Amino acid sequence: MELQPGKFYVLRGENGAGKSTLLRMIAGLSEPTEGSITIFSLPSRDARARMGYMAHAPLLYDELSGMENLRFFARLYGIPSDAPLQDAIRRVGLDPALPRRVGQYSQGMRQRLSLARAIFHSPELLLLDEPFSNVDPESAAEIARLLGAMRSAGATILLVTHQVGLLASMADEFLLLSAGRLVDRGAMRGVHT
């Protein structure tokens, strides 16, 4: 399966089809049992700096504040200053101060913080696992617009979601997975699962 840079792909399929697993493999977290994965002509583990991954779970330290979390992970990406972080926070629609501990955030806020972490280093490839699942419709539309803007700026986006309608106009291609195999790809063909 080959993906073109600068395009917006949506992964669909019923539960258990293997969408999250595929995303994990591309992110370098799992090894495929057969075959190999290359990103920008590199094995997935070498492309980490140019990749942003947002998992289904927020993966944040509950005991630290939102800003402390972001700052900590930003250092792991070699980002020394706060400016890109502030930018990312604003773009996902959160209040830049973020003083409270993440444990006290709502699900939606945690999700958006996780998204901020995925984009603060301006990655060329963005992997998102159900970014809209706990977010209200207006925020979901905002996030979709944000992703569209990133795609226009040259990033490649690979997204797993059940809410296809939201992305009907923005996505370049839909990939349908079933039982671990790619069964169909192409532009949107009506609203059906």
Next chain:
Amino acid sequence: MTTPGMSLSIAKLTANNVRKDLRLEWRSRDVLNSMLFFAGLVVIIFSFTVEPTAEESRRIAGGLIWIAFLFSTTMALNQSWARELRNGVLDAYRVAPAPPEAMFLGKCLANFLFVLMLECLMAPLFVIFYNLSAVGPAWQLVIIFLLGTWALVVNGTFFAVMSIRTRSRELMLPLLLLPVSIPAVVSMVTATTLVLSGEASPAAQIKLLAVYCVVYTTACLLLFETVLNAE
């Protein structure tokens, strides 16, 4: 495109991790308090059960102190990755471009400081309860404690990561740690006893501890990424 000014030096990343761990420890002080209380209890219980004279105590205190430290260290190490596990954060680490060795070193240093703190509490209690006084040069004890603690912590942190992918996690850590640590523990105990009783110089034991620390720190650093990504 990468952000300008990107730096992924191991030293800075390690410091980053240590800071994060210390901050987390400080925020959840209940864990800290329980550990300190537990360490104190261990010393007191030992003192109840074994009541030697001053001469005898110098001979056996070395062994008792290190058994008590081993207990407490194992308990502390079991906690070491607990927060990462609870929040599921390890995946976020693995996806980041930072070399995992930095995370490991950071965790080791944080654990090392934590265990040293426990030892600083327990050692004076031992001195009091056993009326200990060192016949040999006491400054050597400092070296022995530092090397010995690092030997336990570096392997313990490594095996704690391994235990994450096993059933009965809390049991797996001591099970893996203790056999590998036997030569180090033997050296620690012998060295401590030699210094306390003033019989001979613990130079050979200290050398062995140093060798052990170098060998295993290297092994841990080289194999950490492999074990972290074993899926």
Next chain:
Amino acid sequence: MNKNLFFACSVIVAGLLGYATYLALKVAPTEATMGDVQRIFYCHVPAAMTGFTMFFVNFLASVVYLWKRSARADALAVSAAEVGVVFCTVVLITGPIWARYAWGKWWVWDMRLTTTLVLWLLYLSYLVMRRSSEAGSTAVMAAALAVFAFLDVPIVYMANRWFRTNHPQPMIGTSSLDPQMAHVLYINMLAFFLFGCLIYWFRYGLERTAQKVAAIHVRRAGVGTTAMMALPAMFFLQFQPPPPHHVDPHVYLYGAYFAAWTIYFLYLLLLSNRLFKLKKEEAELH
């Protein structure tokens, strides 16, 4: 695994083992100070040598696994560790039985015994860890642990140099070992080493089978192994009961041999059991 080759080897090894045991118990000259109980030596030392060799093989296989990630290397590693632990158990049981009679103590913290005990613990923890790890990560983690375990060996050796040693000094290769005894020892070492290799071969085959669930050759090899188990027993049953005034040392002597062979037998029983389970699984799959 060629079944005919395996069967032929089993018969040869069984014969060699029987001959070696006969030499050890009847032909070798009686040692001056310790008497007949010293004959445990011919069972104890070869077991130690085979066990340690197996651990070394485990180390090599683990390094290869970390480098190449081949399932074959992993099978070699786990088989070596298991067989090594079995032989080490024999060392740790025959040793104290011998020591109790020769020096009055069941256990002393001397260099060789301690090293063996530590090795035994290390590889036992290796096997336990393999069993409780989640599937998919087992081989990699076990290989890493194996490297750690083997790195400990020279360190344990260095640490033990400070222990007083009651252990008999090595007589192998020096002129202080009676040439007749040396001859018997070498034959026993060869016999037990080949025995170890044979079990290792069988265990490796089992592991590959478990990896592929293709039990055909292994099933047939199991027959050869079972046959092999019977042969040394025949030599055993030929020994006359000892004369009454020598009762004490021989109780220990035969006790040690009995213990050793029980361990080998139990392990082979365990492997055969696993074999039958795999056979059943394979039948269900077809």
